Amino acid sequence: MEPITGGCLCGRVRYEASARPRVHYCHCTMCRRATGSAFAVLAWIPENSLRWVGEGRPRERRSSPIARRSFCDRCGTPISLSYDGRDEVALHAGTLDRADAFAPGYHYGVESRLPWADCGVVLPAGPTEERWGGA
Ligand SMILES: [Zn+2]
């Protein structure tokens, strides 16, 4: 397949990946804070299929005892989520150049789903173990 490509709002962080992503909605409180949005759409790929190709690299910070998140430190775009000990990484689907080509297949973190977030209501759904602990 063609490589998937994407990057941040300002263009400093750019990536390429050779794998087809597994895409889902995440309604968890962590993704909500990290994106500043009602929910995240995450595109998971094997970590070893991802290459950073822009002039900048995302800045990574620990977001919980089990996860790290990265963002562009020039424009603030959230870029990725990684759980410790896993060999895959989730790109925020909004950073994909062709986000339209990869529709979400399921929901996650549904215990925190906002009642008015009515995207993909007919999809299978499961909970998450990661929750925001407050400011
Ligand atoms: Zn940027």
Ligand SMILES: [Zn+2]
């Ligand atoms: Zn989440």
